[in-house]
Amino acid sequence: MIWPASRLPVRVRRRRDGLRVLPVAPITCGRQPRTTEDNIPPLNAGKIKFVMKKFLQTSVALFLVTAPLALLASPATDRKVENAARQSYNYRAVLDNAVTAQCVDGHVTLSGVVPDADAQALAADTAANLPGVTKVTNNVTIKPAYTEHSDAWIAFKIRSRLLVKANVSAFTTVTVQDGVATLSGTASTLAQKELTGIYAAEIDHVKSVTNNLAVMDQPTLSEKVDDASITAQVKFALLSHRSTSALHTTIATTDGVVLISGNAASAAEKSLVTKLAKDVRGTASVTNNMAVKS
DSSP: OBOOGGGOOEEEEEETTEEEEEEOOOOBOSOOOOOTGGGSOOOOHHHHHHHHHHHHHHHHHHHHHHHHHHHHHHHHHHHHHHHHHHHSHIIIIISTTOEEEEEETTEEEEEEEESSHHHHHHHHHHHHTSTTOOEEEEOOEEOOSSOTTSHHHHHHHHHHHHHHBTTSOTTOEEEEETTEEEEEEEESSHHHHHHHHHHHHTSTTOOEEEEEEEEOSSOOOOOOOOHHHHHHHHHHHHHHSTTTTTOOEEEEEETTEEEEEEEESSHHHHHHHHHHHHTBTTOOEEEEOOEEOO
């Protein structure tokens, strides 16, 4: 039974200033109604303990098997990335081994000294296109080797251009006197000779080109260029050309085949992108999937 509120027993506590009356909580007699919690069956502690033990055993065993493999795989992948960067065409031929790549867990840190911002960007782009690279920190510093627009600077720019262009002799000797560039060496065809002269004339501050390349009947030996170097050179070619510098394209290379996607303002612009990509040394073919905006 439940005591009525008017008949609640009270507890009296004596205080110095009088008596204080405190009510006592209602006293309930008899069986209480069942609650929702009462309908839940009791947990089997033994079964829970068994399941937790098996889970822990499985987790520990999995960790012991996979952890050593992960520890071994990461350094091995990092060393492959460093070796690929070191052996890439851009790092050896174009940058002349001036840049060093160190990789830790896919994060590549570049160091070294290069003559201009173009070489600095080329080092980063080449590393970023290597398999296994997740991030690139470019700590390469710029220290100009020649006074800008001087004869030595012009010769350096011409040699750098010929190293990355297709269908020309990369081993052409270049000298510049008072802005006049002189080319010497050999070319496999007349077309190759003429194209080499055209590329030299496109360099800023070249007044004229004296093309003394000798045309030989035998083909010029060409060095195989890796995919990462090709991708970086295609990006550089598009960025440095005034008609394609503002384009947002995605470029990937597999076995020398360049795949390009993005948007072009016209069919002519798309054709220009294809031509610039084909002109890169090492490019076997170009698949241009750019969408032409109507």
